[in-house]
Amino acid sequence: MNNGRLYRRIAVAAVLLSLLAGTVLMLILGKNPFLAYYNLLQGSGLAPKAKYAAARSMWTDLSSFIDFWTPMIFAALACAVAMKTGLFNIGISGQMLVAGFLATITIGYSGLSAYLAKPLVILIGMAAGMAVGALIGFLKYRFNINEVVSSIMLNYIAEYIISFFIQTRFVDPVSRQSKNIGAAARLTLQDVAIGGYKFSIPLAFVLAVIACVLVKIMLDRTVLGYELKAVGANRTAAGYAGIRVGRSMIVSMAISGALAGLAGVSYYLGYFASIQPKVLVSTGFDSIAVCLLGSSDPVGILFSSFLIQVIAKGSTYMSSQQGLESEIVSVITGLILLFSACSAFFMGLVVSRKNAKNNTKDLRFGDEAETAPAAVTAAVNRPAEDKGGEEA
Amino acid sequence: MQTQTTTGDYIVEMVGITKRFPGIIANEDVTIRIRKGEIYALLGENGAGKSTLMSMLFGMYEPDEGEIFIRGKKEKITSPSYAASLNIGMVHQHFKLVSNYTIAQNIILGAEPTKKLLGFIPIVDEAKANREIAEISRQYGLEVDPTAVIEDVNVSTRQRVEILKMLYRNAEILIFDEPTAVLTPQEIDSLLGIIRALRDGGKTIILITHKLEEIRQVADRCAILRRGKLIDVRDVPGMDAREMAALMVGHEVQLTAEKSAAKFGDPVLEVSHLVVENEEHFQTVRDVSFTVHAGEIFSIAGVSGNGQTEIADAVAGRLKAKSGTIRLHGQDITNMSIRQRTLAGISYIPEDRQQVGLILDFTLRDNLGLKDYHKEPFQKSGMLNQPVFEENSEKLIDGYDIRSANRGSTMVRSMSGGNQQKAIIGREIEQDASLCIFVQPTRGLDIGAIENIHRQIIAERDKGKAVLLISLELDEVTELSDTIAVIYSGAFGRIAPAEDYTTSMLGEYMMGVAKDNAKNGGGNE
Numbered sequence: 001m002n003n004g005r006l007y008r009r010i011a012v013a014a015v016l017l018s019l020l021a022g023t024v025l026m027l028i029l030g031k032n033p034f035l036a037y038y039n040l041l042q043g044s045g046l047a048p049k050a051k052y053a054a055a056r057s058m059w060t061d062l063s064s065f066i067d068f069w070t071p072m073i074f075a076a077l078a079c080a081v082a083m084k085t086g087l088f089n090i091g092i093s094g095q096m097l098v099a100g101f102l103a104t105i106t107i108g109y110s111g112l113s114a115y116l117a118k119p120l121v122i123l124i125g126m127a128a129g130m131a132v133g134a135l136i137g138f139l140k141y142r143f144n145i146n147e148v149v150s151s152i153m154l155n156y157i158a159e160y161i162i163s164f165f166i167q168t169r170f171v172d173p174v175s176r177q178s179k180n181i182g183a184a185a186r187l188t189l190q191d192v193a194i195g196g197y198k199f200s201i202p203l204a205f206v207l208a209v210i211a212c213v214l215v216k217i218m219l220d221r222t223v224l225g226y227e228l229k230a231v232g233a234n235r236t237a238a239g240y241a242g243i244r245v246g247r248s249m250i251v252s253m254a255i256s257g258a259l260a261g262l263a264g265v266s267y268y269l270g271y272f273a274s275i276q277p278k279v280l281v282s283t284g285f286d287s288i289a290v291c292l293l294g295s296s297d298p299v300g301i302l303f304s305s306f307l308i309q310v311i312a313k314g315s316t317y318m319s320s321q322q323g324l325e326s327e328i329v330s331v332i333t334g335l336i337l338l339f340s341a342c343s344a345f346f347m348g349l350v351v352s353r354k355n356a357k358n359n360t361k362d363l364r365f366g367d368e369a370e371t372a373p374a375a376v377t378a379a380v381n382r383p384a385e386d387k388g389g390e391e392a
Numbered sequence: 393m394q395t396q397t398t399t400g401d402y403i404v405e406m407v408g409i410t411k412r413f414p415g416i417i418a419n420e421d422v423t424i425r426i427r428k429g430e431i432y433a434l435l436g437e438n439g440a441g442k443s444t445l446m447s448m449l450f451g452m453y454e455p456d457e458g459e460i461f462i463r464g465k466k467e468k469i470t471s472p473s474y475a476a477s478l479n480i481g482m483v484h485q486h487f488k489l490v491s492n493y494t495i496a497q498n499i500i501l502g503a504e505p506t507k508k509l510l511g512f513i514p515i516v517d518e519a520k521a522n523r524e525i526a527e528i529s530r531q532y533g534l535e536v537d538p539t540a541v542i543e544d545v546n547v548s549t550r551q552r553v554e555i556l557k558m559l560y561r562n563a564e565i566l567i568f569d570e571p572t573a574v575l576t577p578q579e580i581d582s583l584l585g586i587i588r589a590l591r592d593g594g595k596t597i598i599l600i601t602h603k604l605e606e607i608r609q610v611a612d613r614c615a616i617l618r619r620g621k622l623i624d625v626r627d628v629p630g631m632d633a634r635e636m637a638a639l640m641v642g643h644e645v646q647l648t649a650e651k652s653a654a655k656f657g658d659p660v661l662e663v664s665h666l667v668v669e670n671e672e673h674f675q676t677v678r679d680v681s682f683t684v685h686a687g688e689i690f691s692i693a694g695v696s697g698n699g700q701t702e703i704a705d706a707v708a709g710r711l712k713a714k715s716g717t718i719r720l721h722g723q724d725i726t727n728m729s730i731r732q733r734t735l736a737g738i739s740y741i742p743e744d745r746q747q748v749g750l751i752l753d754f755t756l757r758d759n760l761g762l763k764d765y766h767k768e769p770f771q772k773s774g775m776l777n778q779p780v781f782e783e784n785s786e787k788l789i790d791g792y793d794i795r796s797a798n799r800g801s802t803m804v805r806s807m808s809g810g811n812q813q814k815a816i817i818g819r820e821i822e823q824d825a826s827l828c829i830f831v832q833p834t835r836g837l838d839i840g841a842i843e844n845i846h847r848q849i850i851a852e853r854d855k856g857k858a859v860l861l862i863s864l865e866l867d868e869v870t871e872l873s874d875t876i877a878v879i880y881s882g883a884f885g886r887i888a889p890a891e892d893y894t895t896s897m898l899g900e901y902m903m904g905v906a907k908d909n910a911k912n913g914g915g916n917e
Contacts, residue, residue, distance in 0.1 A: 221775055221776050221778075222774050222775055222776060223765060223766055223771045223774050223775070223776060224774065225776075226758070226765050226776060229754075230754070230762070233751045233752075233753045233754060234747070234750075234751045234752065234753075236747055236748050237747065237749065237750060237751045237762075238751070239710065239730065240708075240710060240730070240748045240749065241762045241763055242729070242730040242731030242734050242763070243731075244729070244731075
């Protein structure tokens with residue numbers, strides 16, 4: 001309840017602090033930090049640039065930013081569902097690739113009409129990701145193979161097998177990537193002319209927002225979500241309560257995989273139209289940071305993915321406008337990520353300050369200590385519970 | 393209440409101590425003075441403020457008001473390490489040991505004797521450590537094998553290691569926090585012997601407990617705390633147990649549960665030739681057969697680790713039976729899932745309330761629905777019905793007097809052990825199952841709570857439920873049971889009506905000294 005509020009406040013503070021750290025760095029380098037941050041916004045289409053090339057505008061930049069943002073939302077949601085069940089899905093990139101590849105070769109290269117092709121792309125993407133995810137869950141349940149190991153291995157398997165087929169069957173001789181898919185199958189409408197500008201309209205973004213809402217409802221309001229969270233919080237107790245732990249893990253990984261599949265199709269058949277062989281996109285790995293920054297909460301993820309993607313997309317423009325070396329830009333984005341990721345630490349800091357008021361050193365002690373400073377104990381053990389005091 | 397002067401007679405003086413936590417006063421103007429070389433007991437219910445008071449002496453908290461004098465000198469004890477430098481040591485209720493280190497390594501951890509290898513490389517002098525430890529253990533009768541690894545030794549040895557840790561650090565003032573909560577009767581006796589030996593060796597002992605019997609056996613003086621206040625300090629010789637109990641809880645306590653004669657109904661649980669193996673294919677339960685009838689409290693008595701919890705887990709479905717059958721109302725449930733058994737009418741209060749019975753990071757409301765969430769009206773077509781959860785939680789919180797900071801919204805982790813147990817018991821009893829399994833239902837709870845739980849167990853029986861009670865507390869077993877089975881090394885030594893046993897007989901069967909043929913069980917049939 002209130003824990004969410006405290007967490008949000010700290011996340012915001014962490015982001016502000018990181019921007020401050022970036023500011024200091026840029027001042028040392030003799031750059032104008034405000035301008036640099038403004039460039040960041042310009043680069044990602046959130047602020048108008050001084051001038052645009054033909055058929056571009058701030059709004060077209062923004063639409064392409066949203067297109068870029070979409071796969072990250074799906075991927076971070078995929079991570080969150082697994083995380084809530086106590087599983088670590090590090091195979092999101094591989095699941096994205098499998099989904100993207102299968103949708104590309106089945107629908108992408110078919111001549112189906114847009115009304116048929118787009119839903120099919122989405123369905124095939126979900127199904128493919130779900131199958132890979134469920135497989136990882138099954139391996140864990142049946143053979144007790146750690147999901148981190150199996151998903152990393154599956155990442156490699158997917159990467160190399162798919163590269164083999166792309167390079168032997170589907171390669172575009174010029175780009176050395178898979179051949180571009182047909183426009184009918186693409187989830188982003190390209191070059192839609194509105195008022196003289198050409199927009200790319202990411203249809204999957206609507207789906208991503210809906211997915212956020214659905215995952216939130218699933219986790220908070222359904223029997224399934226209750227079971228998944230129970231398994232994530234305490235597997236033994238979940239089993240004692242009659243929850244089938246193995247089944248919950250498979251279901252969780254299947255849902256996670258399906259979301260990763262959506263990330264895959266919105267990336268390979270939306271933002272891009274082709275697949276680069278022998279490369280796993282970083283989105284799947286970055287999504288873990290995004291998920292943690294958003295405290296594994298779908299609404300939090302909407303914000304954290306936005307922040308991360310603004311930085312990712314705007315930093316090139318910032319570096320070119322400010323004459324900053326791209327390495328420095330990486331340092332600044334790294335700082336932002338670092339501070340944001342440390343929000344859990346800041347949380348602990350806030351909590352222990354609160355404790356200091358009670359002269360409390362070790363709260364995990366004895367039965368009575370548990371009764372007495374109930375609220376404080378909770379806060380230490382789980383930096384979540386916040387009670388009255390912090391308002392002061 | 394007493395004058396603020398200090399004299400040299402006392403080694404520890406805590407004067408006018410007040411400690412507040414948000415919403416609660418843990419200690420209010422408490423003054424205790426402890427003489428050098430005495431065993432000073434702190435008696436009180438859970439939540440009376442005993443541990444908090446000692447935590448301040450051990451430097452884990454600082455008092456809001458009041459002063460602490462050690463050896464007549466005023467001290468501000470800011471940390472456990474400062475407390476250690478004042479020769480204060482504490483044996484915690486939950487041991488703080490590294491499980492894959494040897495006993496010697498655990499004892500010296502943080503205070504390792506070093507020697508110089510080749511004259512300049514500092515290394516731990518394990519031989520010296522072993523020698524010193526052996527000497528200390530001989531001195532106080534604390535036999536341990538310094539080279540044994542912690543995870544291989546039993547609870548009472550681990551406790552000895554904790555004691556040795558303090559002695560190794562030259563502790564003069566030793567605080568024991570509920571040291572007997574985890575021990576068997578024999579182990580308790582030997583621990584009390586050790587405590588006496590420590591006192592005779594010149595140490596000052598502070599014993600936190602809520603067991604009157606122990607205080608009577610070893611303590612010299614006893615301070616009684618109730619709701620954070622010091623009620624009285626008594627000399628133990630010549631004290632009256634009943635009066636002490638009354639002072640402790642604030643009203644007369646019935647030390648024996650009142651129960652009417654049992655009216656046995658039909659057999660509810662029939663276990664025959666049950667064998668359970670652990671992961672190493674070791675038979676933890678060997679060919680056990682018994683029957684529990686409606687309206688019967690069937691207890692399994694025994695020293696911890698003899699297979700009794702495995703029986704409970706096998707009946708509840710948490711462990712698979714290697715062979716044998718388990719029937720509930722004549723229906724074979726041997727291969728049913730946990731959920732199916734729950735629905736067939738088994739409720740289960742597990743031994744480990746924090747790891748098994750509850751999800752600590754869930755709210756109390758969600759925990760109280762842990763067994764029901766999948767049933768209507770808790771859910772409708774897959775969607776949870778929050779108002780029903782809330783209603784259920786309000787009903788149980790009031791019905792079972794579960795105390796927590798924010799009622800249903802409290803994280804269970806922040807609740808006290810007693811209230812966590814009340815939550816499990818409330819939830820399980822409300823299942824209205826025909827068989828109720830209680831494993832160690834009152835472990836670590838205070839007299840008031842124990843009394844309450846005992847009443848509830850008897851009430852369940854009187855409602856015609858079959859009760860399977862597994863407890864290490866002999867008093868509990870003899871007080872409540874209609875039938876007692878004594879387990880030793882995975883097999884029943886005897887099954888007989890409770891009145892056929894004397895306490896010493898129980899002890900003999902528990903230690904495997906006496907043995908009947910109870911194989912085809914049902915001395916109660």
